[in-house]
Every structure is written in structure tokens, then in C-alpha cells.
Amino acid sequence: MISACSDNFSSSKLQGIKKENVLKVGILFDPASYYIDASGAAGFEYELVQKFGEYLDVKIELVPSYNSAELLPKLKNGQVDIVVGGTASLSNSNKEFRLSPPYYFIDQKLVFKQGRERPKSFDELIDPITVGFGTDHIDAIKEATQNFPQVKVDVVNNTDPTELLEALMAEDFAFTIADSHRLALMRRYYPDISVAFTIKQDVPLNWLLPQNDDDSLFATLIEFFGEIHQSGELTVLEDKYFGHVETFNYVDTRLFIRAIEDVLPKYKPWFEEYSGDLDWRLIAAQSYQESHWNPRAKSPTGVRGIMMLTQPTAKQMGVKSRLHAESNIRGGAQYLNLLMQRIPKRISESDRPWFALAAYNLGWGHVQDGRRITEQFDGDPDKWVDVKQHLPKLRQKKYYKTTRYGFARGDEAVTYVSNIRRYYDTLNWIEDQAIQKELIEKNIEQQKEQANEELDENINQ
Numbered sequence: 001m002i003s004a005c006s007d008n009f010s011s012s013k014l015q016g017i018k019k020e021n022v023l024k025v026g027i028l029f030d031p032a033s034y035y036i037d038a039s040g041a042a043g044f045e046y047e048l049v050q051k052f053g054e055y056l057d058v059k060i061e062l063v064p065s066y067n068s069a070e071l072l073p074k075l076k077n078g079q080v081d082i083v084v085g086g087t088a089s090l091s092n093s094n095k096e097f098r099l100s101p102p103y104y105f106i107d108q109k110l111v112f113k114q115g116r117e118r119p120k121s122f123d124e125l126i127d128p129i130t131v132g133f134g135t136d137h138i139d140a141i142k143e144a145t146q147n148f149p150q151v152k153v154d155v156v157n158n159t160d161p162t163e164l165l166e167a168l169m170a171e172d173f174a175f176t177i178a179d180s181h182r183l184a185l186m187r188r189y190y191p192d193i194s195v196a197f198t199i200k201q202d203v204p205l206n207w208l209l210p211q212n213d214d215d216s217l218f219a220t221l222i223e224f225f226g227e228i229h230q231s232g233e234l235t236v237l238e239d240k241y242f243g244h245v246e247t248f249n250y251v252d253t254r255l256f257i258r259a260i261e262d263v264l265p266k267y268k269p270w271f272e273e274y275s276g277d278l279d280w281r282l283i284a285a286q287s288y289q290e291s292h293w294n295p296r297a298k299s300p301t302g303v304r305g306i307m308m309l310t311q312p313t314a315k316q317m318g319v320k321s322r323l324h325a326e327s328n329i330r331g332g333a334q335y336l337n338l339l340m341q342r343i344p345k346r347i348s349e350s351d352r353p354w355f356a357l358a359a360y361n362l363g364w365g366h367v368q369d370g371r372r373i374t375e376q377f378d379g380d381p382d383k384w385v386d387v388k389q390h391l392p393k394l395r396q397k398k399y400y401k402t403t404r405y406g407f408a409r410g411d412e413a414v415t416y417v418s419n420i421r422r423y424y425d426t427l428n429w430i431e432d433q434a435i436q437k438e439l440i441e442k443n444i445e446q447q448k449e450q451a452n453e454e455l456d457e458n459i460n461q
Helices: 006-010 012-020 044-056 068-076 137-144 161-169 180-186 216-231 233-243 250-262 264-274 280-291 311-316 325-342 352-362 364-376 384-395 410-460
Strands: 022-028 035-037 040-042 059-065 082-084 097-099 104-113 129-132 153-156 175-179 193-205 208-210
Touching: 012 022, 012 044, 012 216, 022 044, 022 068, 040 044, 044 059, 044 082, 044 216, 044 233, 059 068, 068 082, 068 208, 104 161, 104 180, 129 137, 129 161, 137 153, 137 175, 137 193, 161 175, 161 180, 161 193, 175 180, 175 193, 180 193, 180 233, 208 216, 216 233, 233 384, 250 264, 250 410, 264 280, 264 325, 280 325, 280 352, 280 410, 311 325, 325 352, 352 364, 352 384, 352 410, 364 384, 364 410, 384 410
Parallel strands: 022 059, 022 082, 129 153, 129 175
Antiparallel strands: 035 040, 082 208, 097 208, 104 175, 104 193
């Protein structure tokens, strides 16, 4: 990415940022924006902010908050230079803040917990709608319910969008509003969150800036968003976090979460042992997509076992019995690691697993054909977000007749990779939750031991 031109730093705001060599960013701590997992900091807004820091050639200083209402005063009093968070414009009904150019569009949906009768419109609503203070959901619901005076709204303080959805699941209230991108992420872990109806469509997401006469930072944001949109970087980032969660299958998600509890513990040690250079959770997610962790699975085409190996692949990997779960996992994991080695080094680390998984499903030759077709359509053959748009063309004779390896079910490979990515995300989240729970329990136990020791000392004295 090209850095912002030095001529753009003639005005005071950017001069100050450049002089201090730091951009202070208020950011929402949640799965759609910014979070910390076993691999470190991540999140759609987090990565977008880091790219903006590179564009300005300054360091990023994050000032995270757990709810939107905490972010706005920090922008007003100058604690931060901008506010991001993936909440649609936050709340700007009084025009107190300046909005950056929009960079993503979402829908706002009324949601409830599965099991309740689904209202199809505001006419059918009896219970109040609970929303968070400081979000534009307040403005959205006021606008949407002007003709429905019977609709009641409860506004709660000191909460974030994720907490609201978790409280919904705990049945603390009946209804709330969720932004579609955040909802798609959360339903991987809470499949019982159901959509009643869409309140508002195509709502832009913006960053917030102070409302003043200084145009320098705003002008630079226009250039920045324009450039990453033109280069395709924004599309890649959107695909990384949201591209594989656009579709939702309630039954499948529930079954997968149950299988993690009931079936995975039996095979987890082998996934961990044979994962090689890959994350064992990725191998486990792939195996679930292949066989739902059924070691005796068999397809009409003859692939078999928990990793669904073909006979030639099993022989190549030294697997004598494809129905032997440990051997099958070892062979499948080794084969995926081999495919990873075939992926060109110029392809980014974040995209390499998706190409390898597509090759596992389709064959590397067909993936190469798909990459060539992508290039013919002026796409980037090294970016999965581009290649997955063109792999389905391998079903069409006018395209596959010119390829080296011919016909292939490229659309199935795209779905295959997308499903594995969703399973992988869910498995990561559940594993992280288990680790956090274990640490909390360990900490509580240590505190009890310390308290008992102190009590013994007092008694002895």
C-alpha cells in the first residue's frame, strides 16, 4: 500500500499525528471489531485500522471499550483521534461527529431466542425491544416505529452488542436489534438466535471523527478508503472475516456444537498429534466437513473414513486401512500438509489454507485451472476471494473445454472451504472459552488456597 503523500500533512490535525507518530483510535472490543485470541490481536476493524496506520506511516494506539457509549466521550474530549467499532455510525443523530466515507454495508435485524413465536412485523410485537445506549439502534427503532406507537423500547447502559445477544440467549429480555455482520459471527456459537424481520437495509458503517473545521484527517480517510477499495484489499479483508458466514444453517450448527462435546474428545489427541505445521482445529474442522467425524463414512465415489481418503491417496500416505480412524487422520493431515507445500509462496499466509483445502476436495490441477480462469477475468489468482468467484465456471463447458484438467465441480469446492472455515471459527471460539473457564477456575482455586493459608496463619498467631 502506498503511504499518504507528505503534501497532505499541511494542516494541523495530521501534523500533530505525524509529530507524535501515533494515531489514537477508540475501538469496540467485540468479535466483529477487535478481540484477542490464542494467536493475538485480530478483528475486521482492527486490521483495517492497522492498514490505515501503515498508510499514514504512524503507530496505532488502541483505546478499547466494551460499549459504544464509552467511546463517544473519548472522541469529544480528544482522548482519541477517531472512533471505530463496526456499529453503524454509532449514534450521530445530533451531528456531533463527522462520518468517514462508508466502507461496509449491513442490515439491522430484530432478533429473538428460538422457541418464541416469531413476529413478522411491528404490529405483532407485544414485548419491549431492548437496545444499548449510545448505538444507532435507538435512532433506527424510533424511525421504524413512528407508525407503531404500541412498540416499547428499553435502553440499557454499559453494555455492548455481544453482551446484548448473550443476554438475549439468557432470556433476560425478549427482543433486541443486531447488525447483520455481527449476527452472522455470533450465530456460529449461538445458533438459537433467530431473526424476526429486517428493520433497515444497507446501513453504512463509518468511522467517527470530531466535528470541526479541520479537514485533514477526513480528506486522508477519503483517499485511504478509495485506495484499499480500488486495490481489492478491503474486499479481501471483508471476505476473511465475513465472507464465509453469510449463510446460516441452524440444524447443522447445533449438530456441530453437540459433536464438539460428544464426539470430538475421542479423536482430538490424533488431530493434535498429526496436524504437522497446521492448526489441529483446522484438520478437525475439515474432518467434520468430510465425515461428521464418522470413521466408517463412505461416499458413492468410494472415498472412505473420517478424512474421506481416496484409495490412491491412502496408498500414497501409507494408510493400510481407511476405516482405521487414527491412520486415516494421520494420512489426511499429512496430505493436506503436502498440499500446503505446493501452494505458491507468493500467496499470503492467510489464504494458503483455503487453496490447499480446495485442492484436497477438487485436486490441485483443477484449482490451477480455476486460478487461470480468474486471471482471464482480471481477478487476482493469488487471492482466494477472487478465485472462489470463478471456480464454479469449471462446470461450464465454454470455460472448462479450454482448461488443462477439464470439468470439475468448482462450486462444491467453494462451499466445502466455506463450511470448513465456519466450523474452524466455531471450534476456535469454543476452545478459547474452555481455556478461559479453566484459567478462571484455577484462579479461584488459588485464591481459596491463599485465603485458607492466611486463615491458618491467623489461627496459629
